[in-house]
Amino acid sequence: MSEAFQLRRHRRARRVTLRVKADASLVVTAPPRVPERVIRDFLAERADWIERARGRLQAVRDQRPEHLNDTHPNTIELPAIGRVLDIRYAEGDRPRWRARGVDCIELQAAEASDDARALLIDLLKAMARGSLEPRVLEFAERHGLKPGRITWRNQVSRWGSCAASGNLSLNVRLLLLDRDVCDYVLLHELAHLEHPNHSRAFWAKVEAMCPDYKLRERALKAASRAMPVWVTG
Numbered sequence: 001m002s003e004a005f006q007l008r009r010h011r012r013a014r015r016v017t018l019r020v021k022a023d024a025s026l027v028v029t030a031p032p033r034v035p036e037r038v039i040r041d042f043l044a045e046r047a048d049w050i051e052r053a054r055g056r057l058q059a060v061r062d063q064r065p066e067h068l069n070d071t072h073p074n075t076i077e078l079p080a081i082g083r084v085l086d087i088r089y090a091e092g093d094r095p096r097w098r099a100r101g102v103d104c105i106e107l108q109a110a111e112a113s114d115d116a117r118a119l120l121i122d123l124l125k126a127m128a129r130g131s132l133e134p135r136v137l138e139f140a141e142r143h144g145l146k147p148g149r150i151t152w153r154n155q156v157s158r159w160g161s162c163a164a165s166g167n168l169s170l171n172v173r174l175l176l177l178d179r180d181v182c183d184y185v186l187l188h189e190l191a192h193l194e195h196p197n198h199s200r201a202f203w204a205k206v207e208a209m210c211p212d213y214k215l216r217e218r219a220l221k222a223a224s225r226a227m228p229v230w231v232t233g
Ligand SMILES: [Zn+2]
Pocket: 188, 192, 197, 198
């Protein structure tokens, strides 16, 4: 049996590696000169592993509400900023997104789930810069804190971080949280400007800005497990 796979040649790759993507397809990364025959042998040897990985993915998908498994959503909800966007799909010569009205976004040439995801992440970054960043600055001013530059990323394992320089890195996935939970993360990162640790003094600062932070922290953990596949991949 020979499996279809996507081959990525990387100059700096030392060996052949394999990944099963969320849509169950295979991505092989290989050094430039490894022959395709060697790659096919590699895949054949790992047929069991691939099957197990797909089984695990399927199990995860089966447990999730169906709408979280959609790689090409028709609407995306951004509770943190109280917006719901209609997403339309159109043909195009290259992947890109454009606004088609106040709450309507068109994705062009986004048939591949990776392309759709990259465009939606890019859209989230634009939304975060426009709608969440002003809130970060407003909170900062209200609590007498002075953040540096703000960068928006789509991170797997952190909602935000605060560098020693005062620059903040925030996760675009915050847009998908309930507003009070999102605000807690913003306040948490801002509190790090005063306390670059999780000391007692830090939590006291958080509590002063956000008295029910423990509830929100719990909601945050639950929300991390309910991110849609169009953002997590
Ligand atoms: Zn922290």
